[in-house]
Amino acid sequence: xxxxWIPAIFIFAYLAVVLYIGIxxxxxxxxxxxxxxxxxxxxxxxxxxxxxFATNMTSFAILGSSGAAYRQGIGIFGMMATSxxxxxxxTLFFIGTRLWAVGKRFGHMTQVGFFxxxxxxxxxxxxxxxxxxxxxxxxxxxxxxxxxxxxxxxTDGKISYPVGGAIVALVVMGTVFFGGMRGAVWVNVLQTLLxxxxxxxxxxxIGHNLPNGLSGTVERLLDPANPGNAAHTPPxxxxxxxxxxxxxxxxxxxRIPWQVxxxxxxxxxxxxxxxxxxxxxxxxxxxxxxRQTVVLYPLCIMAIWLPCVFLGALAFSQPTVTRDMAGESExxxxxxxxxxxxxxxxxxxxxxxxxxxxxxxxxxxxxVHSDGINITAVNPQKTLTGGPAFISLxxxxxxxxxxxxxxxxxxxxxxxxxxxLLKANVTPWLAGILAAxxxxxxxxxxxxxxxxxxTMFTKDVFDYYGKGSKITESTNVLAGRVFIIVLNSxxxxxxxxxxxxxDLAVTYAFAGFAAMSPVMIGAxxxxxxxxxGVLASTLWVIGWMxxxxxxxxxxxxxxxxxxxxxxxxxxxxxxxxGLSFFSYxxxxxxxxxxxxxxxxxxxxxPPPSVATIGRYFPKAA
Amino acid sequence: xxxFLGFLIVLLIVLHQDFWNWAAAKPLAFxxxxxxxxxxxxxxxxxxxxxxxxxxxxxxxxxxSASPETxxxxxxxxxxx
Numbered sequence: 001x002x003x004x005w006i007p008a009i010f011i012f013a014y015l016a017v018v019l020y021i022g023i024x025x026x027x028x029x030x031x032x033x034x035x036x037x038x039x040x041x042x043x044x045x046x047x048x049x050x051x052x053f054a055t056n057m058t059s060f061a062i063l064g065s066s067g068a069a070y071r072q073g074i075g076i077f078g079m080m081a082t083s084x085x086x087x088x089x090x091t092l093f094f095i096g097t098r099l100w101a102v103g104k105r106f107g108h109m110t111q112v113g114f115f116x117x118x119x120x121x122x123x124x125x126x127x128x129x130x131x132x133x134x135x136x137x138x139x140x141x142x143x144x145x146x147x148x149x150x151x152x153x154x155t156d157g158k159i160s161y162p163v164g165g166a167i168v169a170l171v172v173m174g175t176v177f178f179g180g181m182r183g184a185v186w187v188n189v190l191q192t193l194l195x196x197x198x199x200x201x202x203x204x205x206i207g208h209n210l211p212n213g214l215s216g217t218v219e220r221l222l223d224p225a226n227p228g229n230a231a232h233t234p235p236x237x238x239x240x241x242x243x244x245x246x247x248x249x250x251x252x253x254x255r256i257p258w259q260v261x262x263x264x265x266x267x268x269x270x271x272x273x274x275x276x277x278x279x280x281x282x283x284x285x286x287x288x289x290x291r292q293t294v295v296l297y298p299l300c301i302m303a304i305w306l307p308c309v310f311l312g313a314l315a316f317s318q319p320t321v322t323r324d325m326a327g328e329s330e331x332x333x334x335x336x337x338x339x340x341x342x343x344x345x346x347x348x349x350x351x352x353x354x355x356x357x358x359x360x361x362x363x364x365x366x367x368v369h370s371d372g373i374n375i376t377a378v379n380p381q382k383t384l385t386g387g388p389a390f391i392s393l394x395x396x397x398x399x400x401x402x403x404x405x406x407x408x409x410x411x412x413x414x415x416x417x418x419x420x421l422l423k424a425n426v427t428p429w430l431a432g433i434l435a436a437x438x439x440x441x442x443x444x445x446x447x448x449x450x451x452x453x454x455t456m457f458t459k460d461v462f463d464y465y466g467k468g469s470k471i472t473e474s475t476n477v478l479a480g481r482v483f484i485i486v487l488n489s490x491x492x493x494x495x496x497x498x499x500x501x502x503d504l505a506v507t508y509a510f511a512g513f514a515a516m517s518p519v520m521i522g523a524x525x526x527x528x529x530x531x532x533g534v535l536a537s538t539l540w541v542i543g544w545m546x547x548x549x550x551x552x553x554x555x556x557x558x559x560x561x562x563x564x565x566x567x568x569x570x571x572x573x574x575x576x577x578g579l580s581f582f583s584y585x586x587x588x589x590x591x592x593x594x595x596x597x598x599x600x601x602x603x604x605x606p607p608p609s610v611a612t613i614g615r616y617f618p619k620a621a
Numbered sequence: 622x623x624x625f626l627g628f629l630i631v632l633l634i635v636l637h638q639d640f641w642n643w644a645a646a647k648p649l650a651f652x653x654x655x656x657x658x659x660x661x662x663x664x665x666x667x668x669x670x671x672x673x674x675x676x677x678x679x680x681x682x683x684x685x686s687a688s689p690e691t692x693x694x695x696x697x698x699x700x701x702x
Binding site: 034082083089097101104105214215217218249252254262288291295296299301306309615 | 644652658675
């Protein structure tokens, strides 16, 4: 990609169209809360499907999936994509349709509004509001960080990170500020079509341009004569860790422990619990809009994830891509800026420091100690500095034990793999179109996240607690717009510092939302469920979220016990630095514990009033 | 029919854990797609098929007649209480 402004032109054209649609929707809108927040519950079938899909797809579907496959192989497709192909449509079929109906019958606009009415609870509803807002806010920040990073990467830094982030934040804010739900939904139609095309085009073009073609690249990765495949497995190394040293395992599921693969079946339960997803369920004109949605949903997930995962796994075969990723790794840059001093939580550079200390290539560590980020390497073409220079020097090291570190460092910057593949294999104008597809994925969900938060603040707090003062419809809309500006501005200011804590929060939020699903299932299907059951489940989830944040800040070494009880190691730090519960991911104890508490506590506490049961379960009454 | 559909849901949950493909990359579909990916492509198609069956045979048609029951809902529907 020689001219970085070519992708930028396509992206700006796309952003201008998005903003125009938002403003056009403004002209069609009415000044009522129902219209601004839910488009008057008037969305037709096809638009509903395209918008719901865009709401749930984040940049992770494109950039994160390929990055995860770059490290863990094709198993990511089964673990994250096809588990969603099954579970998300099922939740839409069983839960989404019922949510639509209670919204239609009782005028609910948020989950909390529904829970407050169904469980006759005020403060527990407020507690759920606080929890869900706290779990959703990091997504806003991450979206702006993602938008800024992508614009910066695609334009070779011509658009700086703060400017890129501001552009994305302003366009998203403009779209929802003017157009509300109608603007977001109309924009989603364009966005979904763009990022659905992304996968097919990227796969075809990159696959065609790979030096050995798709078949040749796959055969090379599987070839036993490939030096990497003959790697010696040190004694005592776990099966998964051993698999990580063999490139051929990128095309199998060996890099993923089966307990983790199994745990991920619970993660898609989070989808319907995300406030922006459940609010979207309220917007359909008729419940029949769900019919096409649930059938098309698995096919569209496959269309996006399959090419991204496969290309991510194959990227290993392009050493220049790996070297580029490693050279621009933030972990490596921080390590160099600190003159080789290992940083808390930086697992790869900490391990690299230890190995460099023991090898004949210690000179490289000495050079890092003296030069830091100003380290240079003279290549035939040009002189490199900083991260790329260090990677160039590392690739020339004598000790074979150091070579895998280039791949491991690249793994810390895995979400850039598809962008690097695009740069290496695609013409600038096509990269521009594809970049618009990537930005679409970022902004599609971002619009709904900010609108959902605005709806929640307006309806669940401002409107709910201000009912005595007779708040008018236009005041509600005004409050919603003010919240959009305030929340987006705050998110942008926080995003400027690229805080990593929010990466952590987003990771845990999936498990948190999934663990709240028993509350929704109880509310819709079990008339004996009570507000005390809801409270117990919510406190259980809050407890786990706090525990994870606290333990995550301790940066414990992999393999150590993070939490023990009576000699039993309950929580262990896994090789990636995350926490696991008897080798399962934390969503397992969180969701199962939440479900058990919901059932047990509900059974021992008084049920809601007969009147409420009669309204929500007319047949039973 | 509903019991059969329930069985199909459980069956797909079990089939998702394709441990028999755990360490296998071959055979390659179309000469390049590893068996682990091919299997899950078929699985995704099966999910769409299952959802088609659910829509056809277990659709909650009673929800289609849902209508506003509270003043707030009626106001939102058409401006009348």
